[in-house]
Amino acid sequence: MEITSVNSYKDLESGISTKEKAFLLLYKNGANQSECALERLQNINAGESHNLFTADVTSVRDIHEHLEISTAPSLVIFENGKLVNIIKGCQSESAYRSILSGREIGRQASGEAGKSKQVTVYTTPSCSWCTTLKTYLDQQQVRYREINVAAEPSAAEAMVKRSGQQGVPQTEINGQMIVGFDKTRINQLLEIK
Template sequence: MLTFLKEGQRTYVLLYRKGSEASDCSYHNIEKALNQIENIHLVVADVTTVRDIHEHYPVTSVPSLIVFEGRQFTNVVKGCNDDGFYKSLFESALFSAKAAESGTPQKRVTVYSTPSCSWCNTLKTHLKKNGVRFTDVDVSRDQKAAEAMVKRSGQQGVPQTDINGEMIIGFDKTRINTLLGIQ
């Protein structure tokens, strides 16, 4: 696989299992996102035939999208996300969580908020104070993101926080701290 990784280039490696609902979902949504963007270097590997990649990186399930900066592993995105998420990721609009010294990436954190929401600002301040990188999605400006948030959680209010696919409604500090390992 190292032959696909080049210095100075961001490379995405999709590990999936063809025929699996979640994997096919991820594959098709990435394909949709790539139709809107040029010059993205993506390598796709079906784990039923390629078995030596995931052993070297913190991948325990598929689909997983592994991100490399040059030859350096930087992040892993698990599960199926919508094409808008992948488009943002490819456009570098999302924060890429850098791998920690231990080799495990920071959890993917997305905060759904509005500028006028005081609890949203309290939540974002708490995350920043604890060094947690996150993506801030202003649902008052992004109708698709607002619809996706409601579809996932069944709730319209903000703040809502997605931590590696688990939705937290409101500013539940104890639960957020537990999920992120904040002491």
């Protein structure tokens, strides 16, 4: 897959203006989650060409400000030059394949008229149960936002305020906190049978 690096918002605009569908990975060089996202996108070897652009926010300052995106990594999806979706955090290679191919990812809640469940996973890099939880969610094709509480102390404080617990993994599903990898409770809240 060819990945095109852009150096300004103007470069991005000219790159996506003639494309029916285009993608931009905003990442921060040297940050674990960003390196993860960039590496996984580079590992995807699809037989077709995707209009994938990248911008390192440490050197390209105007794109994320113009798009009002404050999180890196973020995969931004454009259709006919217009921003239609933002996928934050590092996703699995299978999730990125689904996004780039245009297939829907994420599980729809059956009783909520098509509204997606909001899933946030709080992790640390050295947590083996965090990896188990993320692998399970990937297998179930559940889209989630991952927050590394070791790197984001304010997120760690917010997590403790919500659950009263400091340990990870913790999962927030539509505002309800689950401490640890409680597969039964996760399945119940996500309506996985």
